[in-house]
Amino acid sequence: MTGRVDARLRDLGIDLPEPVPPVATYVPYVVTGNLVFVSGQVTVGPKGLEYIGQVGTDFTVEEGQAAARLCAINIIAQLKDACGGDLDRVTRCVKLGGFVNAAPGFTDHPKVINGASDLMVDVFGDAGRHARFAVGAGSLPLNVAVEVDAVCEIS
Secondary structure, eight states, X not given: OOOHHHHHHHHXXXXXXXXXXXXSSSOSEEEETTEEEEEEEOOEETTEEOOBSXXXXXXXXXXXXXXXXXXXXXXXXXXXXXXXXXXXGEEEEEEEEEEEEBOXXXXXXXXXXXXXXXXXXXXXXXXXXXXXXXXXXSOOGGGBSEEEEEEEEEO
C-alpha cells in the first residue's frame, strides 16, 4: 500500500533513489523528538555525481535549479528512510539550507535553490512550505554545484 506522498511522487515521475551514504564522518540524518535533521545532500544521481562545477561559470541558473532539485530528491529519500518508509509521516518541511558553488559576482543564489524549494512544495503541498537560506560558496565538497540540507517535522 502506498501513501499519498508516494502517489504524488509517482504523479511527478520521481523514483526515489536509495539514500546516499555519507562521504565523511557524519550520519545522513538525525531524528530527535519529532524533528528530522537531514545532512547536506549533493547532486548524486542515477549515474553518480552530476552537476560538477560552478553556477555562473559552468552552469546556468536553470541548470543550477535542476541540481538543487536533485538534492531535494535525495533529501526526500533520506526522509523516507528516517520515517521507516512512510513519507506520510512528514507533517512539515521546516527549513532548507542551500549552498551554491557560485562564480565570483554571481548573485542569483535564491533562484537556484528554488529548484529544491519548489519540489518540496510540489511533493508535500502546503506542508512543504518552509523557511530557508540560500548562500553562495567559493567551493563545495566534490566540486558539486549545489548542496541542500533540511529540517522536517514528522509524526
